[in-house]
Amino acid sequence: MKRPELLSPAGNMQKLKLALAYGADAVYGGVSHFSLRIRSGKEFTYESFEEAVKYTHALGKKIYVTINGFPFNSQIPLLEKHIAKMAQLKPDAFIIATPGVVRLSKKIAPQIPIHLSTQANVLNYLDAQHYWDLGVKRIVAAREVSLKDLASIKERLPDLELEAFVHGSMCFAYSGRCLISAVQSGRVPNRGSCANDCRFAYTLYAQNEENGTLFRIEEDEAGTHIMNAKDLNLSAHIDEIIKSGVVDALKIEGRTKSPYYAALTAKTYRQAIDDVFEDKFNPSFYENELKTTKYRGYTDGYLIHRPFERKDTQNHNEPIIEGIGQVHAMVDESGEFFYSKGIVKPGVWYEIMSPKGSKISPCQNEIGQIKKEDNKDWVRFNVIKTKSEKVLEAVHSGNTNQICLPSPLPPFSFLRQSLHVKV
Numbered sequence: 001m002k003r004p005e006l007l008s009p010a011g012n013m014q015k016l017k018l019a020l021a022y023g024a025d026a027v028y029g030g031v032s033h034f035s036l037r038i039r040s041g042k043e044f045t046y047e048s049f050e051e052a053v054k055y056t057h058a059l060g061k062k063i064y065v066t067i068n069g070f071p072f073n074s075q076i077p078l079l080e081k082h083i084a085k086m087a088q089l090k091p092d093a094f095i096i097a098t099p100g101v102v103r104l105s106k107k108i109a110p111q112i113p114i115h116l117s118t119q120a121n122v123l124n125y126l127d128a129q130h131y132w133d134l135g136v137k138r139i140v141a142a143r144e145v146s147l148k149d150l151a152s153i154k155e156r157l158p159d160l161e162l163e164a165f166v167h168g169s170m171c172f173a174y175s176g177r178c179l180i181s182a183v184q185s186g187r188v189p190n191r192g193s194c195a196n197d198c199r200f201a202y203t204l205y206a207q208n209e210e211n212g213t214l215f216r217i218e219e220d221e222a223g224t225h226i227m228n229a230k231d232l233n234l235s236a237h238i239d240e241i242i243k244s245g246v247v248d249a250l251k252i253e254g255r256t257k258s259p260y261y262a263a264l265t266a267k268t269y270r271q272a273i274d275d276v277f278e279d280k281f282n283p284s285f286y287e288n289e290l291k292t293t294k295y296r297g298y299t300d301g302y303l304i305h306r307p308f309e310r311k312d313t314q315n316h317n318e319p320i321i322e323g324i325g326q327v328h329a330m331v332d333e334s335g336e337f338f339y340s341k342g343i344v345k346p347g348v349w350y351e352i353m354s355p356k357g358s359k360i361s362p363c364q365n366e367i368g369q370i371k372k373e374d375n376k377d378w379v380r381f382n383v384i385k386t387k388s389e390k391v392l393e394a395v396h397s398g399n400t401n402q403i404c405l406p407s408p409l410p411p412f413s414f415l416r417q418s419l420h421v422k423v
Contacts (some may be wrong), residue, residue, distance in 0.1 A: 012043035023270025168253020292325025
């Protein structure tokens with residue numbers, strides 16, 4: 001079996017570091033120009049993205065640049081400059097959505113490999129052959145494609161790399177080709193500024209065309225989230241995907257998600273991949289872990305099942321589910337302090353989530369205690385003390401002070417709790 005690359009979103013420098021620390025082999029992101037995530041793209045400048053490339057390469061890992069928007073004619077001169085500038089940073093690939101931009105990139109920066117965005121909607125070997133002939137090295141498959149169809153593509157084009165989404169938000173529209181946000185708020189989804197209008201609550205009506213009378217269909221005054229697609233979660237099928245031998249990279253969506261999401265998804269899918277090769281695959285564990293972050297309900301999408309078999313892809317009741325966990329703090333890069341992400345107070349045990357392979361030593365002192373129990377690491381504080389020695393009754397989200405730990409913890413660790421545990 002071939003071990004697939006694990007590819008995580010890098011919405012900003014902090015999330016990039018988290019994804020890499022928690023097990024991603026590669027990350028993807030970009031500046032705001034021509035990226036389908038303008039909100040996350042604004043987190044990076046050319047200068048900070050250059051730093052991101054150097055940081056990633058220093059770890060022996062890869063970073064791909066998103067240039068996957070759909071440009072208008074008036075933007076092409078700017079696009080040419082952008083491609084040239086990003087190429088100077090020496091990323092490992094460009095992610096591009098249109099054949100014209102593929103040709104342009106091959107002309108301006110032939111040394112940079114090209115990965116074809118899922119927005120190009122490749123479902124069959126004919127289209128795959130077309131892009132391969134254009135010089136595309138990897139295709140990010142359409143969300144609607146099946147594993148069987150990917151096998152057919154791989155059979156005909158064995159040297160073409162195939163990448164598949166395994167986790168993250170699913171678009172209500174086919175392959176993300178949506179105009180709802182453009183119509184309602186003037187924000188164009190296919191150019192990176194989607195307002196997520198499909199997540200809103202709507203009220204449905206039936207109209208009598210003869211007299212124009214409207215009859216309300218939904219009795220619930222809150223309306224219905226009729227267009228709210230559940231999130232993709234293929235963690236339970238990673239063994240099947242790997243054993244198929246046709247997927248070269250497993251991709252996680254979510255450049256605008258939280259730092260905890262970036263860490264948790266990388267950690268969970270890293271473990272799932274490794275467990276396949278160690279014959280320890282445990283789907284229930286991965287699914288429970290992934291429920292500790294916010295999500296919209298989970299579906300296994302279309303890679304394993306055919307679209308007409310799916311009856312659970314929409315969440316009509318609510319736009320978001322809080323999950324079964326709560327993040328309370330994140331350890332800084334030094335490992336000596338934490339920043340509050342929720343409430344942290346003395347006398348309460350918090351589970352420590354840290355990168356794979358981390359070493360955590362038990363300790364007990366005036367600040368608090370760290371212990372191992374039930375194969376998990378835990379910390380409890382006797383006192384909440386800032387770096388400047390100020391003692392607090394508790395620390396809440398929004399407090400920007402560095403808070404002392406009883407003993408150094410692995411950088412980027414999180415302190416969390418089950419929502420069923422009383423704080």
